[in-house]
Amino acid sequence: MRIELFKRPQHSVFYTVASPFIALALMIVFGALVFALAGKNPATGLYLYFVEPLTELWSLHELAVKASPLILIAAGLSVAYRANNWNIGAEGQFIMGGVFGAALPILFPAFQNVATLPLMLLFGTLGGMAWGAIPAFLKNRFNANEILTSLMLVYVASLLLDWLARGWFRDPQGYAFPGSIRLPAAASLPDIAPSQGSAHWGLAISIAVAVALWLVMGRTIKGFEVKVMGASPRAGRYAGFSAASMTWFSFLLSGGLAGLAGIAEVSGAIGQLRETISPGYGFTAIIVAFLGRLNPLGAIVAAFVLALTYLGGEAAQMTLGISDKLARVFQGMLLFFVLACDTLIHYRIRLVGTQKA
């Protein structure tokens, strides 16, 4: 027996829609298997992971807090990946967004007025853009592989943040603990409904940006350019599009949005600059982007699914005593299943018995 692929004359519309759902179903089967192997009741485990976080108001708020950065980063990455520009350093751009944005209230604590928060969001976006500009520049100017350079800069960014949180940006009254001052109210993204839970207005920004990007991709010449350059760079060249400026566009956009997500997280969710500000959002967002079919609207839905695994991991650890690291395994498996199912869009899969030729 072996598996053979047969090219479909046209790509399958059915599987384009169905493939992420098949992938999710496979992940749930796999999850049940893991719980059974760990000697836990699979139904309880799956309930804790995928249902319980949805049953209470405060945990819905937590879900929104986790989904918000994922939406923003993944929407940008969707566009970059569509254009065949592999920015995998969003984690570093997220960190630099937090650093640049938070620098304003930390270095000028007296500057508190209506302009503080908008300026912070702007600086955060610029910080992410600046960090994303490095791999774009190195790719265009020196032909250096953007996958490797953008990833290396993640390590550099997290070391830089570590140094700032323990040194220059440290709270002088913080008894030598790492971390900046608590951000004042004027520098904090307000909560949507403070009496009910922790969700902040970053979620609204994320959704608005994702919808705007979806419109850009579907309705504008820029969106067309992104798709053409990704599908066929040669056709794009004949149409007069430039690969170099597409690289700039992809990295500035995805870097800027990752930076915006970073400052929104620091100012809305954490409330200070710490030595680490991300539980791997920049990497999880890669999974979100693919699960959302590299479509900014899809990213919104996919981000909530992935946010659910973060919360489910915590719930399962508290209730069943299963390590919350299992959530990372689920996330990784999900991407595998999505990629495998995507083959069905372009190919028929047949099992063929081996015969002597």
Added chain:
Amino acid sequence: MEIAQNIVLTILTAATPLLIAAIGELVVERSGVLNLGVEGMMVIGAVCGFAAAVLTGSPWIGVIAAILAGALFSLPFAFLTLTLATNQVATGLSLTLLGVGLSGLLGEAFVGSPGPRLAAIAVPGLVDIPLIGRLLFGQDPIFYLSILLTAGVVWFLFATRAGLTLRAIGDSHGSAHSLGIKVIRTRYLAVLFGGACAGLAGGHLSLVYTPQWVENMTAGRGWIALALVVFASWRPLRVMAGAYLFGAVTIGQLHAQAIGLGIPSQFLSALPYLATVLVLVLISSNRRLTMMNTPASLGRAFVPDR
């Protein structure tokens, strides 16, 4: 002079996992497959090797477990990219994400437990030769293995028919298929070999370099190995030179931290990553050289016509 020998020894030890992982990936890429999962396979090798060594008390069983775990973990990547013709960049990335997550889960019980160290070989008498004795006759077994591995890969790629076939597939999988060469089967074997090497490299980290398990202990070395392959323009001996260069940078910054030059330790820790970016820039800016050496089918999915 004893100090000089010690410094060279630590550089060689720091470089060994990079060399092994990069040599494995070189063979994979020469066959036309880009596996970005090196970091994931390496960290899985590290945790499985360490766990097996702790549970059995034998570091050698740990080494074997690391190799097997790395090879086994490369299989899902091979199945997706070769049988299902998925995008190699995305699939490799997902292998790394899964490996980092899975190793954290598997290793949780072993955090902080003391592990057996794979002892260095010491050839009696010869190891006491001044200056070069310990360099040549007193290192850990995996170091010697890495040298043999490099020599073996040079011989295989450039002196055997199978090596020529593998390179032909990497340069033009379509033509190779027309000649009746088993493209997919060869690539499966290449990916498995790359996985075994990455696993061994991870095992070196958790059994020789720092005999313990720390989450994410590979710290980007798998990615540096990927960069080394580009830096070496897909030549095994240049991979070796590059690995020792990186070993020197790593050890150099550690010594600088120990001396305390007044430079924040985080800046020094960032040096190996910045050096990686720098060498990528230096080597890639020569577009002609890169074009000539890159396997022409690298990263492209292959679906045979029937």
